[in-house]
Amino acid sequence: MNEPARIEPGAAAGSPFALGGSFANAVLRVVDSVTEAVQHPPGAVLVTGSHGGTSVVCYALAAQPRLVVFNDAGVGLEQAGIAALAVLQDAGIAACTVAHDSARIGEAHSTLASGVISFTNNAAATLGAAPGRRLHEWLLSGS
Numbered sequence: 001m002n003e004p005a006r007i008e009p010g011a012a013a014g015s016p017f018a019l020g021g022s023f024a025n026a027v028l029r030v031v032d033s034v035t036e037a038v039q040h041p042p043g044a045v046l047v048t049g050s051h052g053g054t055s056v057v058c059y060a061l062a063a064q065p066r067l068v069v070f071n072d073a074g075v076g077l078e079q080a081g082i083a084a085l086a087v088l089q090d091a092g093i094a095a096c097t098v099a100h101d102s103a104r105i106g107e108a109h110s111t112l113a114s115g116v117i118s119f120t121n122n123a124a125a126t127l128g129a130a131p132g133r134r135l136h137e138w139l140l141s142g143s
Contacts, residue, residue, distance in 0.1 A: 030108045037063035049108040052097045072097035085121040094123035
C-alpha cells in the first residue's frame, strides 16, 4: 500500500490525489505558473497551467522535477506550445502536456482535474504517459 503524497499548503492544498506507483512519496506541486516552482526542493511531480513553449525551460530546469506537466496551448506555429518537451528530454526531465481543449491554460488545478495528455517526451512515456490518457488517472496509478 502506497502512502499518500505529501501535499504542502499553498502548493496543492485540498488535493484529493495520492500519487501512486513510480510517483509514490513524491510531493505533488500544483502551480499556475512554472515560475512558482523554483522556490521549492527538487524531485516533485509538478503540474502547471503554463504552456510548454521554450520560455518555460529555464524554470523547469531550475525546479528539477521528477515530472513536469504543461498545457499544449493549441501547439501553435512550428509546435511552439510543446517545444519544451524535447529540451527537457535532453536534460533528463520527464515532461508532457495536456490538450488545450481539456484544461484551462494558466490554471493548474484544471490541468490536474480535467487534463488529457496530448504530447509526451520519451522520459514521460517511459513512466506511462500516453496521449489520450487522463492526467489525474495516470498520476494516481503511477504507471
